[in-house]
Amino acid sequence: MHDRAPNEDLHVLEIDLTHDEARRRAAVLAALGDSWDPIAAMEGEDEAHRLLYSGLDEEQQAIYRQLQEAGVLPPQEGDGNAAD
Numbered sequence: 001m002h003d004r005a006p007n008e009d010l011h012v013l014e015i016d017l018t019h020d021e022a023r024r025r026a027a028v029l030a031a032l033g034d035s036w037d038p039i040a041a042m043e044g045e046d047e048a049h050r051l052l053y054s055g056l057d058e059e060q061q062a063i064y065r066q067l068q069e070a071g072v073l074p075p076q077e078g079d080g081n082a083a084d
Contacts, residue, residue, distance in 0.1 A: 049076070
């Protein structure tokens with residue numbers, strides 16, 4: 001029989017990622033540059049979404065609504081339907 005405790009061979013390893021996270025965030029902001037406009041970026045995302053789901057036929061609209069209801073696609077402001 002073994003006389004050792006079951007976790008005797010385990011070692012505790014603690015890592016503080018605070019410094020690395022601050023460095024990562026600074027690098028992201030530096031890569032984005034001074035001209036990055038988060039509002040314009042979000043507006044561009046919204047426009048891309050409208051274009052992607054525009055002109056859907058009746059069956060596609062039904063599938064779109066099902067995906068929204070299932071939480072696969074985020075709900076959209078307005079009437080909740082894909083853009084026509």
